[in-house]
Amino acid sequence: MLICPSYKIFGVRLEGSAKMKVPGGKMVEVKVEFGEAVTKARILGDFFMYPDTALEGIESLLVGTQPQESEAAIAKRISTLVKLEGATMIGLTPEAIANVVKRAIENAMESNKA
Amino acid sequence: MRMQWRVIKLETRSAASNMAVDNAIMDGIKAGTSGPTMRFYRWMPSAVSIGRFQSMEEEVNVARCKELGVSYVRRITGGGAVYHDSEGEITYSVIAPEEEFPKNIIESYRLICGWVISGLASLGISAEFAPINDIIVKGKKISGNAQARKEGVLLQHGTVLYSTNLKRMFSLLKVSSEKISDKMIKNAEDRVTRVTDHADTTLDGLYDALLAGFVEGKDYEFGALDHDEAAKAEDLAGKVYAADSWNFSR
Numbered sequence: 001m002l003i004c005p006s007y008k009i010f011g012v013r014l015e016g017s018a019k020m021k022v023p024g025g026k027m028v029e030v031k032v033e034f035g036e037a038v039t040k041a042r043i044l045g046d047f048f049m050y051p052d053t054a055l056e057g058i059e060s061l062l063v064g065t066q067p068q069e070s071e072a073a074i075a076k077r078i079s080t081l082v083k084l085e086g087a088t089m090i091g092l093t094p095e096a097i098a099n100v101v102k103r104a105i106e107n108a109m110e111s112n113k114a
Numbered sequence: 115m116r117m118q119w120r121v122i123k124l125e126t127r128s129a130a131s132n133m134a135v136d137n138a139i140m141d142g143i144k145a146g147t148s149g150p151t152m153r154f155y156r157w158m159p160s161a162v163s164i165g166r167f168q169s170m171e172e173e174v175n176v177a178r179c180k181e182l183g184v185s186y187v188r189r190i191t192g193g194g195a196v197y198h199d200s201e202g203e204i205t206y207s208v209i210a211p212e213e214e215f216p217k218n219i220i221e222s223y224r225l226i227c228g229w230v231i232s233g234l235a236s237l238g239i240s241a242e243f244a245p246i247n248d249i250i251v252k253g254k255k256i257s258g259n260a261q262a263r264k265e266g267v268l269l270q271h272g273t274v275l276y277s278t279n280l281k282r283m284f285s286l287l288k289v290s291s292e293k294i295s296d297k298m299i300k301n302a303e304d305r306v307t308r309v310t311d312h313a314d315t316t317l318d319g320l321y322d323a324l325l326a327g328f329v330e331g332k333d334y335e336f337g338a339l340d341h342d343e344a345a346k347a348e349d350l351a352g353k354v355y356a357a358d359s360w361n362f363s364r
Contacts, residue, residue: 025246027194029172044172044364046165048192048219048246050263055167090192090219091246 013039016108018100022047026091030100034108038065041101047092054087058097067105074098117214119334122153124204124321129161129187130355131347132205135339137190137354138346139209140267148343150210152328154321157198157205161185162286165193165260169364175286184286188361191271193247193260197283198273202308204321205273206230206328212268223247223259226270230257233327234274237313237320249274254307274324275308276317 012035019029026047033040041062049055061081065074075098082094127135132155142148161184164173170186173195179186198205208226215222227243234241234249234256241257244250249257259272280303309320339347354360 029169042364043167044169045167046192046194047167048261049167050219050261052166052190052192052262052264088219 012112014108014112016104016106016111018103018107019045020096020100022092022096025093025096028092028096028100030097030104032062032101032104032108034105037067038062038101038105041065043097045092048088048090049092050088050090051085054082054085057081057085057087062101065101065105067109071095071098071102074101116333117150117210119210119329119332120149120151120337121325121329121334122151122155122338123325123336124154124156124318126156126158126200128159128351129157129163129185129198130351132157133163133187133189133355134347134349134351135343136207136209136269136271137350138339138343139207140262140264140269141346142340142343143209143211143267144265148340150214151207151337152209152334153207154324155205155207156200156203157185158200159183159185160200161187161198162195163187163189163198164195166190166262167192167364168195170362173288175288178286182282182286186361187355188363189260189262189271190264191260191262191269193258193271195287196258196273197278197286199278199283201317202276202278203273204276204317204324205271206324208268208270208272208328210268212263212266215268219261219263220245222268223261223270226272227257227259229328229330230272230274230324231327232330233320233324234309236323236326237309237315239309239312251307251312254305256307256309274320275306276320277308277310280306280308 014034017031028045031042032038041059075094078094162174231241241251247259248255257274262269
């Protein structure tokens with residue numbers, strides 16, 4: 001029997017989500033669709049972001065995220081984009097999004113093992 | 115030169131219409147055809163509004179809304195889900211050029227929430243701003259607020275609970291699984307409070323108090339939507355705010 005990490009199975013589309021209450025901030029939930037990397041990401045919650053279109057930019061940025069990528073690296077990418085777009089987050093941080101993205105990916109992979 | 119405000123008196127509209135009016139005024143200010151506006155309104159039928167980035171299906175018991183004839187709509191402001199009881203709540207919108215408010219978002223919430231706090235004070239209610247976006251009385255939330263800033267225009271939505279039916283409110287808003295037990299729902303109810311819990315006043319009395327708090331020290335005149343705003347609002351209400359493509363877009 002060939003044993004390999006479930007997320008490397010070609011053509012398999014997994015789904016996972018995770019959420020957290022940002023300390024001193026708001027609720028954030030991330031839903032991912034996942035093949036060998038993230039193919040779709042959706043960020044939900046009661047946070048504030050100005051301009052609102054910046055959130056779609058972050059969701060697009062997360063497409064292609066590999067499971068090996070560290071939380072810090074994901075946070076850095078988000079932070080760079082936020083600065084580039086001149087966006088402001090209230091009740092949410094790049095680090096919080098990265099943390100939830102990582103857990104959403106892990107949950108997607110776990111769901112495939114189950 | 116001091117800013118001249120237009121004040122639209124307390125009126126009642128559907129959920130889609132209320133959101134569309136704000137949007138139309140924002141567009142007018144952006145285009146230079148509308149002036150800074152504050153409006154007070156109620157919702158008929160009662161409605162649930164969700165924040166710009168929330169999921170309708172995750173936040174709202176849509177089946178229960180349909181059963182009770184309660185509308186639902188997505189706001190363009192962030193923040194959380196709110197139940198707008200047609201008889202038990204007043205909502206306001208402040209719409210103006212962003213440059214008229216502190217650039218710091220929390221400070222701009224503090225400023226506008228101060229108008230609400232001033233109004234409540236005239237009813238003998240001692241309220242305080244609780245960052246990020248709440249107003250509390252004795253530690254319990256009485257008002258939630260949410261801002262959008264788009265292309266140089268600020269919109270702040272806020273709601274003041276007057277006599278909202280809390281049991282109905284929590285039957286329409288989905289609470290996460292750990293809060294489903296009766297005990298936890300009771301705790302959720304315990305986190306909010308209403309004007310009628312603290313003052314003997316009518317809904318009109320609350321409106322008068324809020325109005326006074328909002329216009330204090332400002333140049334203003336009462337007004338209504340102009341023809342273009344009304345036409346735009348009607349169009350947006352049908353095409354956007356009543357449409358599943360917007361309300362269920364997340």
